[in-house]
Amino acid sequence: MRKTKFTPDEAVDVWLRYWSGQLQHEIAADYRINAGRVSEILTEKDHIGSKQVAASNRSA
Structure with missing residues (x-):
């Protein structure tokens, strides 16, 4: 089943994956969600606020 939206934890994961070099459509494919939701x-x-949470997790 395809997802229609991200959970807060998944949103943080999107930032971490993006910063590590993954492309938006690759992240979307992994979550089986429309790339527009990643955008x-x-x-x-x-x-x-997920960006700030991801940044604090990244530096921890």
Whole structure:
């Protein structure tokens, strides 16, 4: 079954994967979700604050 939205933890994972060099469509394929949902995370239209959480997890 395809997903229609990300959980907060998944949104943090999207940032970490993106920063590690994965492309948006690769992340979307792994989650079986529309690439537009990944874009909404990375443009901070959805799950606002996930970038900051990911950044703090990354430096920990």
